[in-house]
Amino acid sequence: MDTQMLIDEAVEALTSKIDDTAIIACSGGIDSTVAAVLANRAIGSMLHCVYVDTGFMRKNETEEVSKMLNEHGLNLKVVDASERFFKHLEGVIDPEEKRKVIGEQFIRVFEEEQVLIGAKYLVQGTIAPDWIESGGGSRDTIKSHHNVGGLPEDVDLIIVEPLREFYKDEVRAIARVLEIPSSERQPFPGPGLAVRVLGELTPERVETCREACHIVEEDLRAAAEEGKCDIPWQYFAALLPVRSVGVHGDVRVHGETIVVRAVHSLDGMSAHYAPIPHDVLAATSTRITNALKGSVNRVVYDITHKPPGTIEWE
Numbered sequence: 001m002d003t004q005m006l007i008d009e010a011v012e013a014l015t016s017k018i019d020d021t022a023i024i025a026c027s028g029g030i031d032s033t034v035a036a037v038l039a040n041r042a043i044g045s046m047l048h049c050v051y052v053d054t055g056f057m058r059k060n061e062t063e064e065v066s067k068m069l070n071e072h073g074l075n076l077k078v079v080d081a082s083e084r085f086f087k088h089l090e091g092v093i094d095p096e097e098k099r100k101v102i103g104e105q106f107i108r109v110f111e112e113e114q115v116l117i118g119a120k121y122l123v124q125g126t127i128a129p130d131w132i133e134s135g136g137g138s139r140d141t142i143k144s145h146h147n148v149g150g151l152p153e154d155v156d157l158i159i160v161e162p163l164r165e166f167y168k169d170e171v172r173a174i175a176r177v178l179e180i181p182s183s184e185r186q187p188f189p190g191p192g193l194a195v196r197v198l199g200e201l202t203p204e205r206v207e208t209c210r211e212a213c214h215i216v217e218e219d220l221r222a223a224a225e226e227g228k229c230d231i232p233w234q235y236f237a238a239l240l241p242v243r244s245v246g247v248h249g250d251v252r253v254h255g256e257t258i259v260v261r262a263v264h265s266l267d268g269m270s271a272h273y274a275p276i277p278h279d280v281l282a283a284t285s286t287r288i289t290n291a292l293k294g295s296v297n298r299v300v301y302d303i304t305h306k307p308p309g310t311i312e313w314e
């Protein structure tokens, strides 16, 4: 079917299903953005979009995502919940525990917004592989994946999923017609930088990781544009709680370690580490240690495939 017809049908279905206030969690990801724009076309300002800033977003992400959502005319509320997330994560260093706390707090914040708005409907950007792949079975939970917007099962709202029958390529086609730019973004985990800061989550350590991630993203994009390497499927930095001795000028520094991770993959299920030229890595390493003097004095490159490693470090 022609993409414009898919859009018209989805908007029509939403108009007939939703007759009262609705809420949607928007992260700026392609699925939730497409669902929100379609629902906005159907019910306008009866749709309330909530963006929860957990404190674990990438550099400038909140500003860029809210600008994009506002440009689409969405009725958007940005909730800065970062203090609350840091408070509940004090002393938590176990990766699964971190994910659990983040998932729970996300739901709490969202529920509070739902009550304030008096929403009756919940719009979600679920696509076909989301429910097909989570159809139960005996596979081990390697990591409990948290999608921003993953909500409790006993939620007292009528759930509406306009993209439920669509696959990613169809959602991308719809996004193009709706002029939603998110189709080019690299994947980013729901818990954000929280799973890229190993050890304790303090605002300072998260800021260190945020800056390093930003440098890695900028440098690898530039290297690919200059034809020095292929653009990896995913590329970022993680902060390791490993201190080593270094020097800055004449001063001895006992700083932490940044690991650069870049992989080629089709779908994230398996991955090969990306062979980035050494001169690119060396320049990135210098940029990171200069920008983060005092907190980081060593940069390493991860050459592990998946399996046995996972793409993220937690």
Ligand code: XMP
Residues within 6 Å of the ligand: 143, 144, 145, 146, 147, 148, 187, 188, 189, 190, 191, 234, 268, 269, 306, 309, 310, 311, 312, 313, 314
């Ligand atoms: P791993 O680290 O398991 O990651 O090899 C595979 C892909 O999934 C992303 N990832 C997540 N995505 N919620 C998500 O929506 C999560 O909790 C989560 N954890 C990992 C990861 O960035 C990679 O693209």
